[in-house]
Every structure is written in C-alpha cells, then in structure tokens.
Amino acid sequence: xxxxxxxxxxxxxxxxxxxxxxxxxxxxxxxxxxxxxxxxxxxxxxxxxxxxxxxxxxxxxxxxxxxxxxxxxxxxxxxxxxxxxxxxxxxxxxxxxxxxxxxxxxxxxxxxxxxxxxxxxxxxxxxxxxxxxxxxxxxxxxxxxxxxxxxxxxxxxxxxxxxxxxxxxxxxxxxxxxxxxxxxxxxxxxxxxxxxxxxxxxxxxxxxxxxxxxxxxxxxxxxxxxxxxxxxxxxxxxxxxxxxxxxxxxxxxxxxxxxxxxxxxxxxxxxxxxxxxxxxxxxxxxxxxxxxxxxxxxxxxxxxxxxxxxxxxxxxxxxxx
Numbered sequence: 016x017x018x019x020x021x022x023x024x025x026x027x028x029x030x031x032x033x034x035x036x037x038x039x040x041x042x043x044x045x046x047x048x049x050x051x052x053x054x055x056x057x058x059x060x061x062x063x064x065x066x067x068x069x070x071x072x073x074x075x076x077x078x079x080x081x082x083x084x085x086x087x088x089x090x091x092x093x094x095x096x097x098x099x100x101x102x103x104x105x106x107x108x109x110x111x112x113x114x115x116x117x118x119x120x121x122x123x124x125x126x127x128x129x130x131x132x133x134x135x136x137x138x139x140x141x142x143x144x145x146x147x148x149x150x151x152x153x154x155x156x157x158x159x160x161x162x163x164x165x166x167x168x169x170x171x172x173x174x175x176x177x178x179x180x181x182x183x184x185x186x187x188x189x190x191x192x193x194x195x196x197x198x199x200x201x202x203x204x205x206x207x208x209x210x211x212x213x214x215x216x217x218x219x220x221x222x223x224x225x226x227x228x229x230x231x232x233x234x235x236x237x238x239x240x241x242x243x244x245x246x247x248x249x250x251x252x253x254x255x256x257x258x259x260x261x262x263x264x265x266x267x268x269x270x271x272x273x274x275x276x277x278x279x280x281x282x283x284x285x286x287x288x289x290x291x292x293x294x295x296x297x298x299x300x301x302x303x304x305x306x307x308x309x310x311x312x313x314x315x316x317x318x319x320x321x322x323x324x325x326x327x328x329x330x331x332x333x334x335x336x
Contacts, residue, residue, distance in 0.1 A: 079092055
C-alpha cells in the first residue's frame with residue numbers, strides 16, 4: 016500500500032539526527048532531503064564544530080562520515096559517546112567496509128554502530144537504512160526510564176518492532192526478554208525469532224528463562240480471571256529467576272489489546288498503575304497499544320495513562336510523559 020507524502024513526513028517527525036560530513040554538497044543534499052521527509056537534522060561540515068555544539072540525550076542517531084580532515088568519524092564518535100554513552104551511529108563511507116571487520120578493529124564501539132552505509136546514497140536508500148534503527152533507538156531511550164507506553168499503528172508493527180527491541184536485550188545486553196502477545200499466535204512469534212535472530216535452540220533459551228513468551232490469557236488471566244496480586248507475584252518470580260541467572264535486567268513488552276476486546280478497560284488501568292511502580296531490579300517494561308484501541312479511552316483515562324508511565328511514545332514521536 017502506498018503512503019501519501021504527508022503521512023511519511025508525519026511518520027518521521029520527532030526523529031532528531033546529527034549529520035556530519037566534510038563535503039558541503041553531500042551535507043546539503045542529505046539534510047534537505049531528510050528534512051523534507053520530516054526529520055529534524057543538525058548538520059555540520061566540521062567534526063570539531065559538531066562536537067562543540069553537541070548536547071547529550073538530544074539525538075536519536077548520529078550519521079557520520081568516516082574520512083574527514085582533522086578528526087575522522089571514528090574519533091568523533093568516541094568523543095560524542097563520552098558525553099552520551101547511549102548514542103548510536105551510522106557511518107558513511109565511499110569504501111566497502113563490512114560490519115564483521117569493523118567489530119574486530121573497533122570492538123568497544125561495535126555494539127553502538129548500527130550500520131555502515133556506502134556512498135553515494137540516495138535519500139530513499141538512506142531512509143530505508145535508518146528507519147528500523149530509529150524505531151528501536153526510540154524505544155531504547157524511552158525504556159531506560161522504566162515503564163513505557165508505546166502506540167503502534169497495526170498489530171504487525173507491534174510485533175515487528177517489539178521483536179527488534181527484545182533482540183537487543185537478549186543478544187547484546189545480557190538481559191532476559193519477555194513478550195506477552197494478544198494478537199499474534201505464539202508459534203508464529205517463535206518461528207520469527209528463530210529465523211530473524213538466527214537462534215538455533217530457542218527451546219533451551221525458554222527453559223532457562225532467557226526468553227519468555229506468553230499469550231495474553233497466560234500472563235494476565237492464568238486462572239480465567241484478572242488478578243492483580245497474582246500478576247505482581249509473577250513479576251516477582253521472574254525477577255528472582257533473572258537475578259539468579261546473573262542477567263542485568265528484564266526487557267518486557269506486553270500487548271494489552273485484548274483488554275479492550277474483553278471490555279476490561281478499568282482492569283487495564285489498574286494494571287498500568289500497579290506496573291508503573293519502580294522495581295529495585297531493572298525491569299524495562301513497555302505496554303503496547305494499537306492506535307484504534309487506545310482511542311476508545313476517554314480523555315480522563317488517557318491522562319491517567321500518561322501519569323502511569325515514565326514515557327509515552329506515539330506514532331514514531333516521543334511525546335514525553
């Protein structure tokens with residue numbers, strides 16, 4: 016299905032990029048093209064100038080040319096990360112550089128380097144490369160604050176983006192990951208994880224608690240009824256399991272759509288309020304809503320949802336709390 020240009024612009028609004036390349040013509044073309052699509056771009060031809068004006072927790076992604084006079088892209092990125100350790104980066108290069116080779120040479124930076132993009136690059140190609148990275152990056156920054164509400168356009172978006180977010184926790188951050196699904200069958204999700212994450216023994220990961228997959232009823236209504244105390248006990252047991260396994264956090268995404276289908280909006284608000292409390296152990300939880308479902312709430316309930324979450328991310332735009 017084709018999207019109207021204004022829909023795409025709305026999709027990318029709220030994503031702030033840092034773009035650094037010493038070639039003025041490349042900067043002009045990329046900045047103008049990205050801004051026309053709705054991105055907010057700070058662009059510099061001087062790495063030193065970019066560093067001087069840099070503010071931490073400002074950018075969703077840095078796009079840095081590798082070969083620049085005075086300070087190459089790798090040196091600049093190291094200095095930027097000293098101020099903002101969570102900043103991810105894509106590198107631009109006219110030469111072929113493979114990610115595996117990069118990891119061998121720069122192991123300390125490899126996890127934060129999201130992609131190496133070969134120049135010349137069109138705007139459409141650039142957007143195609145960075146869009147999935149930005150979606151995950153936005154969730155990453157939000158989830159560090161604890162309990163987050165994310166609004167997705169479709170159930171497919173929910174699953175695809177949720178799995179990307181969980182993948183980082185399992186494969187890069189030594190975290191246990193949980194997914195509670197209300198719209199997609201568990202077996203479909205297992206198949207997607209095995210194929211997309213290149214996991215050879217998902218059964219072993221589930222048995223050890225590294226990966227936990229639940230249906231909505233299994234997690235929220237295990238005995239056929241909603242019991243908030245029981246849900247809290249499940250969370251406590253999961254934290255104990257993760258701690259015993261030596262993992263550093265739990266990364267959880269819960270699809271709450273069935274609450275609406277069952278007419279249990281009041282129960283959902285109670286659950287959100289309870290889970291909004293901070294745990295002593297890092298519990299990076301995201302409650303996932305589909306846009307047409309959350310629109311069923313009245314204004315007062317929407318306001319409560321904002322109060323119960325540390326962060327609200329909606330339609331690709333960070334809306335604050």
